[in-house]
Amino acid sequence: MKHIPRKRFGQHFLSDHGIIDAIVDEINPQAGDPMVEIGPGLAALTQPLVERLGHLTVIELDRDLASRLRSHTQLTVVESDVLRVDFTDLAARVASLPSTRARTTHAPMLRVVGNLPYNISTPILFHLLEHVHVIEDQHFMLQKEVIDRMVAKPSTAAYGRLSVMLQWRYAMQDVLFVPPQSFEPPPRVDSAVVRMVPRAAPTPINPKLLQELVQVAFSQRRKLLRHTLGAWLTQRNFAGEFNVQRRAEEVPVEEFVALAQTA
Numbered sequence: 001m002k003h004i005p006r007k008r009f010g011q012h013f014l015s016d017h018g019i020i021d022a023i024v025d026e027i028n029p030q031a032g033d034p035m036v037e038i039g040p041g042l043a044a045l046t047q048p049l050v051e052r053l054g055h056l057t058v059i060e061l062d063r064d065l066a067s068r069l070r071s072h073t074q075l076t077v078v079e080s081d082v083l084r085v086d087f088t089d090l091a092a093r094v095a096s097l098p099s100t101r102a103r104t105t106h107a108p109m110l111r112v113v114g115n116l117p118y119n120i121s122t123p124i125l126f127h128l129l130e131h132v133h134v135i136e137d138q139h140f141m142l143q144k145e146v147i148d149r150m151v152a153k154p155s156t157a158a159y160g161r162l163s164v165m166l167q168w169r170y171a172m173q174d175v176l177f178v179p180p181q182s183f184e185p186p187p188r189v190d191s192a193v194v195r196m197v198p199r200a201a202p203t204p205i206n207p208k209l210l211q212e213l214v215q216v217a218f219s220q221r222r223k224l225l226r227h228t229l230g231a232w233l234t235q236r237n238f239a240g241e242f243n244v245q246r247r248a249e250e251v252p253v254e255e256f257v258a259l260a261q262t263a
Helices: 017-027 046-053 063-069 087-095 118-129 144-150 161-169 207-217 229-235 253-262
Strands: 035-038 056-060 075-079 110-115 135-143 170-178 191-198
Touching (some): 017 135, 017 191, 035 087, 056 087, 144 170, 207 229
Parallel strands (some): 035 056, 035 110
């Protein structure tokens, strides 16, 4: 029976084989890689991945699709909302698989891939940020506008909270444009694929503090920071130096991170 895409899950299924091949090439899966795919759907990306990997763990919320996927002998299916998945625990479980054990003698870092539901893509990215210590890399298809924000440079319209929070922890690259006609049904937006590689030696900070100060800074992005972040720093009795006579979009990631170390 043909699966009808469900709007509540934000389902748009990849159908362009040329794009699928290009995505797999960007991921470059190797036999035995401890990989997890989020939202495998109709397995358009899943099948070429598992052919190279030998085994793949997938996370699928739709119970009908999860049932279909369980018939594939090379897949481990986690039927769950991805926002409820403990990726640190999942990394340990993937490490226990025979195909992974044969490849390495130490606990492997997860490689995470997926065509993320556009309606919850940002919450998923922040959820994974909490488990970045067990992740080797991430390749996601997202709304092009979201990826533009992720990789944006300071003093641009796209630069904001998402840019700062992710660039602190990842090196990121927009690697592939994906037009709407590559999906069934076609979304109303352009898509792209982003590569996210955790930084080997990130500046040690309290992520929740960075998130709070960045949220305050960009809460009124057209105003000078003295109206927003300046007041927040005063409330915290901040005694250091930070130029609040500029807008949030003018502040580089490094300065926000340095502030989070001392605020």
